[in-house]
Every structure is written in C-alpha cells, then in structure tokens.
Amino acid sequence: MGKKTFETALKKLEEIVKQMESNALDLEDAVKKYETGIKEAKYCLDILDKTEKKISLLSVDNSGNLQEKPFKQ
C-alpha cells in the first residue's frame, strides 16, 4: 500500500460505499467497513480544511537567506 493521500482516502471511501451497496457483506464486515469509511471521510475533510490560508512573497536577501513577506495584491 502506498502513502495515504487525500486521493487514496477518497477512493477507499467510494469503494466502501460501493461494497456496502452490493449488500454482500455480513454484519461484522459491514460494521468494520462503516467505521473505516467514516474515518476516511473525516481524514479527507480534515485535509481540505487543514491548510492555512496564506499568500506570501519569497525572496532571497543579500546574505542569501530566504525571506518571506506577506504578498500585497
């Protein structure tokens, strides 16, 4: 299994819903899948909201250090 990303989590969530729709799962499996699905959904939503809204301007000063300033539009 690769690194967990938004994309893989979303795909997993979609798959779980599809599997549960097929109605072929027994109760134990269904509950397990349900719990995983809810976790994946939360993970996805967290990723969408976790980045900080920010626009900055990067530059290098005379001594070669990286400078970060807010970008004025």
Added chain:
Amino acid sequence: MVEENRQIYTVSNLTRKIKSLLEDNFPFIWITGEISNCSVPGSGHSYFTLKDNNAVISSVMFKNQKSRLKFNLENGIKIFGLARLSLYEPRGSYQLIFEHIEPEGAGATQLAYEQLKKRLADKGYFDDKYKKPIPFISSKVCIITSATGAAVQDIINIAQRRFSNSNLEIVSVKVQGHDSEKEIVNALELINEYQRSDLIILARGGGSLEDLASFNSELVANAVFYSKIPVITGIGHETDFTIADFVADLRAPTPSAAAELAFQDKNALKNKIFKLNENLKNLIKNKIFFLNNTVFDLKSRIKTPQIIIYDHRLRLEEYESRLHNNFLRYIKHKKEKLLYLTDVLNSLNHESILKRGYSITRFFKDKKVILNSDRIKKNDKLEIILSKGKLITKVEKING
C-alpha cells in the same frame, strides 16, 4: 611569345595576387545558400560547405561570431549571411568567413525554437516517463511569475475561489528581457532547495514569440526538467507552446487554467464526501434495520411447547373425528350388506318353493333329505314335508 617579356610568378606571388584580387573585390558580401558537410571540431568553429544547385564554397564561422547566433548551424538549413572571401595561402584554397548568418524563412528565433525542441525531444525531456504526478491536493503551491503581472492575480483569484484556504508562495521573476531566463532558473532552484511546496506553477501572460523567449531557453528547460517538485506551466495563450510547456509535468494553456489544474474545487469535494458519508450511514442503518427485522421474523416463527401441544391436539382431534366418521360409515355399509343378503336369503327360502307345489322328502329316522332313490329300500319310513303339514309314508316300490 618573346622570352624577355615573359613574367614568371612564384607560387606565392601568384597566390598573393589572387588573394588580393579576391579579397579586395569581395570585402564583405551577402550571400545565400544551403549548409552542408557541417562539422564542429574541438576549436568550436563551424566548418561547412555552402552550396546551391551548381556550385559549392568552403565556409567557416568562428566560435566568437557563432556565439551571437540563436540557432545552431546544421546541415540542410538555408541561410543568408554576411561574409568576406578569404584565401588561405598555405593550402591555396579560398573560403567564406561568415560574420553573421540568418536562417531563410521563419527567422532565427523560430529556428532556434525548433532546434532546441528537437534536441530536447531526442534527449527524452518530453517523455511521459519523466512526468511527475500532480498532487491532487497540495498543502502549499509556489508560483513563479512576475509579482506585478496579471497572471499572478488570475492565479490567486482562481486558487481562492476553488480552494478558499489555499496556501500560496510567490517567487517574483522577470518574465521577459535579459535577466528573465536566469531569474526563472534561480527561482526553480530556490524552491527545490527549500522544498516548502508540493507544486510549482510557472506562469506568464500572453506575448509574442520574442516575449516568451526565456520560456524557450535551454537553461529554463533544464531547470524545469530537473525540478523534483512537479511543475505546471501556464504560459501565454492557448496557442503558445513553449519549450518549458513541453518539459513541464503538466501544461496548462493559460495561467488561469494552470490554477484550475493545481487547485481542486473544495466545495465540490466536500459535497461529495458529505454525500458518501451520508450514504455510508444510511447503508449501515438499513443493514441493521433489515437484520433486526429478519431476527424478529425468525423469532416469531419459533414454536413454543404450547404451540407444539396445541398442534398435536388439533391433529388428535382430527384423527378422532375421522375415526368416528369411518366407523359410522363402516356400520352403515355392513347394515346395507345385511339387508341385501336378507333379501337374497328370502328369495331362496324353501317355504316359498313348497308353496309353489314342490315337497321335501326325507328319512323319517335321521331327517336326511332324499335327493336320490339309490339308498332307499322297500318299507323305509319317509317323511314328506308339504307346504302345509307333513305326511309319514312307507315305500312300496322303487323305480330305479
């Protein structure tokens, strides 16, 4: 011819004379032709033959002059250029020494573009196997463009519209002019050095082929190719395909389109996840509801001892009633049979026969009925039963 008058040249003399003739008459000339037999030895000078349909002239362009050309001298290119004619005495050969060359037709910039594109394509720079995947969601995106241009505004607007809490870093570069190429390369290297972002957008608004020159340079192409962070380009208009576009991991037709590719529509994604989440909840709820019903149904169908006893009682009663009915039927049947037999018997009764005038003869002694005269002797005592009354008689004669 008179011997005293004849003038004898040395090889050097004649050569020098020809040289001055040639070089004085053709100090600088414009000439057109096609390059062939081109070679570049270690000196870096380009030696080639300029030809047309009927003639060829050896030619050279020295490294110094060559460095001012935007394109490479290659076989098959039709050129026109400024040259002087020179005779090289040690070899007795003349050649054109080019000061300046321009390609015929499309122009130097266009040719340089085509040549670089072909060279990089041959090196595999545009191959899909080198294209890095663009992250679906980037936690931080770095934009390389002019901080004062329209492109940066377009990108910011779209980024914020699609993904409200987008995190952007801008490295401002000149997007045209002399320093542009170097600044773009530096920016790409800076971002790769610090590795702060997941994705780079290299962008510039529209412009002429000359305006886009730095995006068609080999240095920028290299920097894009070697960037460890994936690069989306959005350069010029839809119809502009720069070298950087070909090298980039993903090419967008414009800066705005690059932003669309870099930033997902967050609300759409959220709606999708909410919907999936709801589906999931409903599905598990339905599943449990269904299983619950199944259990209730099964439970209701389980037989309690009372029900089992009741069932048995019902069956018992049924048997009982069947037994009773069968017995009655049996009796009735027997009764009918009896009546029938009585009738039959009645019809066979001897009295009715006697009534019709027949009589029964039997031995008086043992009351045995006589059907035959064989065993009867004379004087045997016989009894004759009539319809009414009996006769006692003696046998007088036996007729065999």
